[in-house]
Amino acid sequence: MSRGTDRLPVYYGGTFDPIHNAHLAIAIGARDALHARVHLVPAADPPHRAVPGASAAQRAQMVALAIAGQPGLALDRIELERAARLQGRPSYTVDTLQQLRQQLGPEQPLAWLIGGDSLAGLAGWHQWQRLFALAHIIVVGRPGNLLPEVLPTDLAAQVAGGRWCMDAQQLHARPGGCLYPLPLPLREGSATAVRSAVAGGQAVDGLVPPAVAAYIDAHKLYRFHAG
Structure with a gap:
């Protein structure tokens, strides 16, 4: 897909195994709150363990079905395409952001969207210290797991000294470097x-978009994946 035309492109990564209504609510909420185009980025199949309940291609197709007809939301296969080129190499967020930064240029504002639970574990990500040099990090609280009050020591030191941004305009004005808390009315899921x-033979109506439910049924996904 083409890039470089968004005022503030926001990238929302995840396994999306499968994408569900809570994922969709986050993407729509971020789009509306930030007046941004939100790119959903399915993770590639892990190279050294069993694939998730659905393959990368299937997960990407479910994302496409879920966002069909939703303006301002886009599927981005950047991690899947890179995994196809570099088979066997793990797909890290820092690599994705580095690739996006190279494509968009050094001055284009760029943001990566994560949940509050991911923020608590951010210091365990591969080369996590480089993330802020490449993009803004937008943090969304989740039901029962709001933004952590206390951050791990290494991460707390990294975000000290003005890293937190409370005005969304700062996301549009700078290429990256902000840690921005995004308040959204989130839904369970x-x-x-x-x-x-x-796997239990129950209907998933209300949990996933109808087109995703139909895809899961047609492809007999997750019938033996209860975990």
């Missing part, structure tokens, strides 16, 4: 709950 429901 998890991919684990969807997989468990399918």
